[in-house]
Amino acid sequence: MIKKIKIAFFSLLSLAVVSSAYADITFVSWGGAYTAAQQKGYINNWNGKVNVENYNGGLGEIKAQVEAGNVTWDVVDILPDQGVTGCDEGLFVKLDQSEFIDDMIAGPVSECVAPQIFWAYTAFYSKSAFPGKKPKTIKDFFDVKKFPGKRAIHTWANATIEMALVADGVKHKDVYKVMSTPEGIDRAFAKLDTIKDHVIFWSAGSKPLEMISSGEAVMALAYNGRIGAAILTDGKDFDYIWDATVLEQEYLAIPKGSKNEAEARKFVAHAASAESLAGVTKHITYAPMRKSALKVVQKGEPWYHTGVDVMPHVPTSKKIIKKAVIADPMWWADNGAEVSERFGAWKGN
Amino acid sequence: MSSEILTTDGIPLKQSLKKAERKNKIRAFLLVTPLLLFIFFTFIVPIGSMLTRSTDDSYINKIFPNTFKVYQKWDRQGLPPEEVYAAMFIEIKKASGFEIGKASTRMNYAKSGWKSMIKKSKRKFKKIGEDEGPFKDKMIEVDRKWGDPEFWLALGVMVDPKTYEYYLNSIDKRYDSEKNIIDQPENRQIYVKTWIKTFKVSILVTLFCFMLGYPIAYLLATLPLKYSNLLMICVLLPFWTSLLVRIVVWMVILQQKGVFNNLMVISGLIADENRWQLMYNQTGTIIVMTQILLPFMVLPLYSVMKTISPNYMRAALNLGASPLHAFWKIYMPNSVPGISAGGMLVFVIAIGYFITPELVGGKDGQMIGNWIGYHLKTTLNWGLSAALGGILLVVMTVLYWIYNKLVGIENIKLG
Numbered sequence: 001m002i003k004k005i006k007i008a009f010f011s012l013l014s015l016a017v018v019s020s021a022y023a024d025i026t027f028v029s030w031g032g033a034y035t036a037a038q039q040k041g042y043i044n045n046w047n048g049k050v051n052v053e054n055y056n057g058g059l060g061e062i063k064a065q066v067e068a069g070n071v072t073w074d075v076v077d078i079l080p081d082q083g084v085t086g087c088d089e090g091l092f093v094k095l096d097q098s099e100f101i102d103d104m105i106a107g108p109v110s111e112c113v114a115p116q117i118f119w120a121y122t123a124f125y126s127k128s129a130f131p132g133k134k135p136k137t138i139k140d141f142f143d144v145k146k147f148p149g150k151r152a153i154h155t156w157a158n159a160t161i162e163m164a165l166v167a168d169g170v171k172h173k174d175v176y177k178v179m180s181t182p183e184g185i186d187r188a189f190a191k192l193d194t195i196k197d198h199v200i201f202w203s204a205g206s207k208p209l210e211m212i213s214s215g216e217a218v219m220a221l222a223y224n225g226r227i228g229a230a231i232l233t234d235g236k237d238f239d240y241i242w243d244a245t246v247l248e249q250e251y252l253a254i255p256k257g258s259k260n261e262a263e264a265r266k267f268v269a270h271a272a273s274a275e276s277l278a279g280v281t282k283h284i285t286y287a288p289m290r291k292s293a294l295k296v297v298q299k300g301e302p303w304y305h306t307g308v309d310v311m312p313h314v315p316t317s318k319k320i321i322k323k324a325v326i327a328d329p330m331w332w333a334d335n336g337a338e339v340s341e342r343f344g345a346w347k348g349n
Numbered sequence: 350m351s352s353e354i355l356t357t358d359g360i361p362l363k364q365s366l367k368k369a370e371r372k373n374k375i376r377a378f379l380l381v382t383p384l385l386l387f388i389f390f391t392f393i394v395p396i397g398s399m400l401t402r403s404t405d406d407s408y409i410n411k412i413f414p415n416t417f418k419v420y421q422k423w424d425r426q427g428l429p430p431e432e433v434y435a436a437m438f439i440e441i442k443k444a445s446g447f448e449i450g451k452a453s454t455r456m457n458y459a460k461s462g463w464k465s466m467i468k469k470s471k472r473k474f475k476k477i478g479e480d481e482g483p484f485k486d487k488m489i490e491v492d493r494k495w496g497d498p499e500f501w502l503a504l505g506v507m508v509d510p511k512t513y514e515y516y517l518n519s520i521d522k523r524y525d526s527e528k529n530i531i532d533q534p535e536n537r538q539i540y541v542k543t544w545i546k547t548f549k550v551s552i553l554v555t556l557f558c559f560m561l562g563y564p565i566a567y568l569l570a571t572l573p574l575k576y577s578n579l580l581m582i583c584v585l586l587p588f589w590t591s592l593l594v595r596i597v598v599w600m601v602i603l604q605q606k607g608v609f610n611n612l613m614v615i616s617g618l619i620a621d622e623n624r625w626q627l628m629y630n631q632t633g634t635i636i637v638m639t640q641i642l643l644p645f646m647v648l649p650l651y652s653v654m655k656t657i658s659p660n661y662m663r664a665a666l667n668l669g670a671s672p673l674h675a676f677w678k679i680y681m682p683n684s685v686p687g688i689s690a691g692g693m694l695v696f697v698i699a700i701g702y703f704i705t706p707e708l709v710g711g712k713d714g715q716m717i718g719n720w721i722g723y724h725l726k727t728t729l730n731w732g733l734s735a736a737l738g739g740i741l742l743v744v745m746t747v748l749y750w751i752y753n754k755l756v757g758i759e760n761i762k763l764g
């Protein structure tokens with residue numbers, strides 16, 4: 001009964017929307033510079049009408065649409081955990097992955113997703129803050145004696161745990177093995193303790209860049225695309241610490257019951273092509289998930305829209321990915337809550 | 350009998366009147382029905398469903414009925430017997446991927462690791478037939494966590510369809526496998542501290558709002574109109590400015606390399622290396638929240654003070670009271686309804702505040718609202734969110750009751 005009421009309620013709601021959404025495809029993404037890059041990278045050259053909308057992530061809206069049987073979104077840009085859960089719960093349709101499945105640097109996380117980009121948590125600093133010796137490794141980030149000054153990190157636990165372990169001497173490829181033991185987590189927090197009095201926290205993605213610019217902090221963790229834009233477009237004197245960079249995946253999926261499913265499938269195939277992924281990189285320095293897209297970029301250098309070489313800014317380029325950690329969404333699905341509570345306790349004490 | 354008054358139709362007058370009144374009553378009720386329905390659906394239903402969610406554990410019991418039945422018989426020593434394994438095996442196979450996903454999320458709250466273990470098992474059990482028992486060793490082969498008694502013990506907290514576990518979690522307690530209440534491991538104890546912090550911050554913010562707001566409201570109420578209008582605009586303008594804009598401005602002012610610290614350093618009051626940390630901690634949260642909530646104190650105070658006749662004070666002074674005495678004995682008591690309204694308003698808003706602590710709270714300024722938001726959005730542990738919210742609701746009700754006993758609810762006045 002309650003379900004029926006819910007369905008009735010949501011159908012009424014979506015009735016109001018449906019009249020306005022008469023475009024060939026409704027593409028839903030996160031907005032901002034990222035969606036602008038998608039627009040320029042592959043939406044503009046798609047020969048059909050695409051109606052771009054923004055959302056704040058999560059499966060809530062998709063679930064409501066699918067349950068109400070009135071799906072107005074045709075293609076959605078999602079995080080890996082959404083890709084897993086949404087596929088399990090039957091919210092997304094299965095895709096033909098034969099085109100790209102052997103060409104991917106990691107994943108795919110489920111049968112319902114097509115590759116987009118890696119975005120990364122990266123440490124960076126302002127060159128003017130260190131006129132002499134520059135920090136090069138994540139060990140330097142955790143070494144407040146050698147490089148004194150405040151560190152700006154985000155208020156949640158993701159990526160910080162991985163970085164602390166690498167700084168404590170764990171090999172990049174063993175990070176999740178160590179994290180899966182209770183002693184491993186203790187070890188990460190013990191390492192975090194060493195910088196605790198030198199940490200300030202941010203929660204909005206633009207803050208770390210401001211903090212470094214104003215001198216509030218000398219080193220910070222931030223999303224690599226933001227750092228890339230600050231260096232390449234705004235001409236800031238920032239530099240990355242390409243060590244223990246934590247790569248997070250980003251996918252496309254089609255909600256089950258999409259009214260333009262056939263068209264949406266074609267669009268996803270187009271959006272996941274090597275050329276399209278490379279095209280996104282032209283406007284934001286997130287990394288394509290397909291190996292062949294990197295080749296397209298390399299062949300076309302200078303590739304970035306301002307006419308400089310973009311590869312040194314792309315976190316999957318050969319040199320960088322060797323010392324990176326690819327985040328494991330399944331580990332975080334298992335342990336996220338527990339580690340986050342512990343991180344919260346650690347922060348507040 | 351003979352005294353009964355009849356209308357011209359021969360019906361007793363009383364009855365006829367009642368009939369006419371009933372019509373009116375129904376009409377009146379119909380008029381308020383939309384409002385009642387609105388309140389019912391937007392207030393009573395969500396709160397009700399939140400409270401049911403906070404104790405509901407029926408889903409997992411629906412997916413694993415037999416497992417829990419045989420589990421009850423197990424003595425909780427070592428690993429459970431084969432029949433528990435077999436029941437679990439068959440029920441994992443039987444459930445749909447969707448049901449398993451949802452159930453594994455619930456199990457993961459009790460012990461981290463269940464989620465991947467159940468999903469992996471769901472996938473790999475496909476290759477094992479239902480008649481290929483015994484299953485114990487086969488399951489351990491699929492995922493060695495099946496051979497870890499810790500996971501089996503964690504199952505014990507879920508055996509009833511009703512649970513208080515979420516409420517226990519909200520105060521850093523939990524059940525052990527026999528449903529005895531024990532403490533959470535020390536490094537996960539976060540909620541009691543956060544509760545205390547939430548009350549501390551809310552009380553301080555209310556207090557500061559009162560200290561800053563009372564003189565402002567007094568000026569607003571007593572100054573000549575042309576000045577008080579200007580002052581009113583000064584109070585309202587920030588109130589109308591976007592919340593985020595105000596928060597960002599505070600960041601610029603208060604951060605270590607910000608305006609305030611720079612001025613202090615330039616004026617030589619503090620040394621350059623000893624700049625104060627006023628942002629991204631509790632201090633920052635209190636300062637910014639005080640500024641944001643100040644109008645909620647000033648406006649009710651003002652509207653009450655406006656009604657206090659200046660003649661009262663004049664009379665008191667005329668009768669020989671000192672200005673302070675007259676204020677204390679005459680003005681202050683008359684403004685109590687405004688203080689109550691402002692205080693309640695600020696406190697109630699502050700205690701559930703979310704966005705300011707999120708942005709400026711940093712190290713130790715996060716409040717309970719931030720954890721509610723975290724569990725709603727990230728872990729999808731809506732039971733725990735609901736329990737935290739439920740506690741907040743109870744606390745507010747109790748405070749309201751105490752307030753009613755002490756001051757009297759009729760003494761609240763918004764204008």
